[in-house]
Amino acid sequence: MNLVARDQKSIWHPLTQHQTAAPPVPIARGEGAYLIDYDENRYLDLISSWWVNLHGHANPEIAQAIYQQALKLEQVIFAGFTHEPAVSLAEKLLSLLPSVYTKVFYSDNGSTAIEIALKMAYQYWRNKGEEQRRRFVSFQNSYHGDTFGAMSVGRENVFSSQFDDLLFAVDKISFPATWMQDEITVEKEQMVLNEMETFLKKHAHETAAVIIEPLLQGACGMNMCTPRFLKNLEMLVRQHDVLMIYDEVLTGFGRTGELFACIKAQTTPDIVCLAKGLTGGFLPLAVTTCHEKIYEAFLGDNFNYTLAHGHTFSANPLGCVAALKSLEILTRPETLQQIAMIERVHKEELMQLQVETNIERARVCGTVAAFDLATHTSYGSNFSLALRSQFLKRGLLLRPLGNVIYFLPPYCVTEAELRHAYKIVMQEIQGVTA
Numbered sequence: 001m002n003l004v005a006r007d008q009k010s011i012w013h014p015l016t017q018h019q020t021a022a023p024p025v026p027i028a029r030g031e032g033a034y035l036i037d038y039d040e041n042r043y044l045d046l047i048s049s050w051w052v053n054l055h056g057h058a059n060p061e062i063a064q065a066i067y068q069q070a071l072k073l074e075q076v077i078f079a080g081f082t083h084e085p086a087v088s089l090a091e092k093l094l095s096l097l098p099s100v101y102t103k104v105f106y107s108d109n110g111s112t113a114i115e116i117a118l119k120m121a122y123q124y125w126r127n128k129g130e131e132q133r134r135r136f137v138s139f140q141n142s143y144h145g146d147t148f149g150a151m152s153v154g155r156e157n158v159f160s161s162q163f164d165d166l167l168f169a170v171d172k173i174s175f176p177a178t179w180m181q182d183e184i185t186v187e188k189e190q191m192v193l194n195e196m197e198t199f200l201k202k203h204a205h206e207t208a209a210v211i212i213e214p215l216l217q218g219a220c221g222m223n224m225c226t227p228r229f230l231k232n233l234e235m236l237v238r239q240h241d242v243l244m245i246y247d248e249v250l251t252g253f254g255r256t257g258e259l260f261a262c263i264k265a266q267t268t269p270d271i272v273c274l275a276k277g278l279t280g281g282f283l284p285l286a287v288t289t290c291h292e293k294i295y296e297a298f299l300g301d302n303f304n305y306t307l308a309h310g311h312t313f314s315a316n317p318l319g320c321v322a323a324l325k326s327l328e329i330l331t332r333p334e335t336l337q338q339i340a341m342i343e344r345v346h347k348e349e350l351m352q353l354q355v356e357t358n359i360e361r362a363r364v365c366g367t368v369a370a371f372d373l374a375t376h377t378s379y380g381s382n383f384s385l386a387l388r389s390q391f392l393k394r395g396l397l398l399r400p401l402g403n404v405i406y407f408l409p410p411y412c413v414t415e416a417e418l419r420h421a422y423k424i425v426m427q428e429i430q431g432v433t434a
């Protein structure tokens with residue numbers, strides 16, 4: 001039996017309506033920015049395989065690091081024990097982040113990193129005797145993962161709507177989505193800040209934390225905001241003595257043009273969540289990092305003060321060495337040049353697309369570019385599925401989010417590959433937007 005038939009017999013895929021979905025594409029191997037199927041068709045991976053890949057598929061340096069570690073120690077219980085890769089990675093991450101972060105809590109995916117951040121914030125206040133701080137604030141169109149706490153702060157989005165009744169209450173604030181040549185950015189930001197201020201004046205004393213996807217909201221449409229907005233937001237939230245959580249699961253590790261969105265916005269939220277790009281896309285690993293004051297609030301002579309949270313595969317040594325190698329590659333001058341190149345090409349090509357087609361809301365944040373097609377369609381609609389398979393036929397792996405088309409390439413993509421991809425996209429959408 002061929003692979004697709006065997007797959008369809010035994011596998012239930014994520015985020016897939018199996019009654020209508022096209023059969024999955026079996027991938028034999030990866031090479032740089034390409035995925036290659038069994039017939040040697042090559043697909044340029046413009047979404048970094050769900051936003052995780054940084055340095056290309058099957059990167060030999062990372063593969064080698066994992067292999068060498070696997071011969072030494074593959075896994076060890078992380079309560080009561082430690083190991084060199086976990087310590088080195090924590091030190092490395094803390095040296096790259098702003099100096100206010102002093103502790104790293106390991107887990108194994110973005111959703112769990114969020115759960116941990118929410119629990120840290122909530123219990124922080126309880127441990128300090130402020131048990132009335134039960135509210136969380138998040139932004140419209142945010143996405144923070146698929147577990148219950150993460151769904152709660154992302155509530156009202158297409159991914160969580162079936163479970164609304166089971167989610168905890170969250171206060172939603174507008175998100176000042178902006179784009180290139182958007183003339184009312186400052187007004188939009190001010191309106192949101194006013195909305196936040198009104199909320200905080202009334203409810204700060206019963207609010208644990210505000211959580212945001214900084215600079216870039218991913219799954220709900222690649223919406224962007226400015227560093228200035230984040231700076232002003234931070235000032236406001238601090239004035240009201242509420243904790244700030246950054247969900248940098250997507251924005252970490254160079255995606256926004258800087259190593260982290262918090263650095264780009266010159267902000268220091270109390271808690272930061274990292275996952276996706278952490279291991280360069282090789283293994284599931286995540287961290288939640290925080291200021292010392294958060295950690296200290298959990299110290300005491302009684303287990304009640306403890307953060308009672310742990311995952312079996314916390315700080316898996318193979319994931320940690322993959323992350324260390326990925327960070328080494330990420331901070332090389334040639335990688336940083338690639339990141340700058342990608343941003344430049346995005347801007348130039350989007351300007352051109354705006355001239356040649358009638359796309360809307362063209363926007364760029366570092367290595368991520370997005371625009372809307374002037375047609376209205378929702379996530380998972382037949383239209384966006386058809387567009388997806390059309391791109392695939394032309395050798396591009398793109399996954400439009402409803403009417404939003406976005407590019408989120410690995411940093412090893414070449415300028416020629418990227419420009420070629422834009423050319424194909426231009427041809428494919430001309431019919432749609434004419």
Ligand SMILES: *Cc1c(COP(=O)(O)O)cnc(C)c1O
Nearest residue numbers: 109110111143144145218249250
């Ligand atoms: C993908 C994502 C998550 C969830 O990460 P998983 O590893 O899929 O659980 C959380 N927040 C953001 C911003 C994401 O993009």
